């Protein structure tokens with residue numbers, strides 16, 4: 001791909017006996033938003049850290065903008081913007097100063113940064129908070145300031161590690177809108193997220209990671225169509241779980257390609273939603289929800305329903 005901005009080949013990272021990134025290869029094209037999704041501990045942050053030269057890989061290669069890591073790390077980082085998973089704003093500086101100081105790391109001259117700061121604050125919807133310190137900001141404001149800071153050097157590619165984790169729905173929607181604007185301006189983005197609606201909305205392509213390995217890659221809609229039946233019927237309420245097990249409900253289950261139980265809900269993955277719903281109408285005490293299969297179904301199918309609290 002001649003339009004490739006960034007490429008990792010066969011990346012490997014081990015901690016002790018554990019391989020946390022395992023022969024991982026991916027590329028990011030110009031103007032593209034690549035989503036990296038995977039359970040906690042899948043290796044998303046480690047991958048980003050290797051891409052930024054913060055963690056040394058045990059194998060593989062990283063090239064960006066026609067240069068290679070770690071040899072050209074400085075030149076590469078000059079064209080990258082980063083929002084790390086943990087907030088790294090300077091608590092002693094106000095919003096404007098956080099942007100100014102960060103700009104100086106890139107050797108941008110003072111007049112240029114000073115001219116850019118009001119635009120960046122406006123982009124982050126923080127013009128009214130220019131003189132406030134990070135401790136006085138809400139979670140959403142801090143994340144937007146981190147995003148504004150990542151834009152100080154007018155990067156071509158942004159690496160955003162869970163940019164909306166911990167935000168309320170309003171703050172998340174505002175962040176999505178800003179990220180869409182950046183994509184429209186032609187920036188490229190690598191984004192990790194736990195929110196499947198975010199991945200589906202923003203990302204042109206997804207890389208699904210588990211245990212450091214790529215387990216799927218593709219456009220969100222295509223991945224869903226490739227791995228799942230088109231419809232899901234969720235059934236819950238007293239006795240719903242019996243539908244997944246009891247002998248008497250075998251005919252019902254035969255209408256689904258796959259039946260799964262999670263907590264007190266039974267999920268029927270099916271291409272025959274109407275006959276299934278009609279059969280379920282004989283059990284009016286149960287609640288049903290009929291919807292198209294989505295990215296969350298894909299994620300759960302590929303990575304399982306067990307909880308991962310590592311990471």
Ligand SMILES: Nc1ncnc2c1ncn2[C@@H]1O[C@H](COP(=O)(O)OP(=O)(O)O)[C@@H](O)[C@H]1O
Nearest residue numbers: 015020039040041042043044045046047310311
């Ligand atoms: N510095 C480290 N030392 C040892 N293990 C680490 C270190 N950093 C990450 N890990 C382990 O590597 C795995 C991947 O972590 P991480 O990349 O943070 O996952 P994710 O961002 O997908 O949640 C986890 O099992 C984590 O505990």
Ligand SMILES: [Mg+2]
Nearest residue numbers: 044045046085
């Ligand atoms: Mg992480």
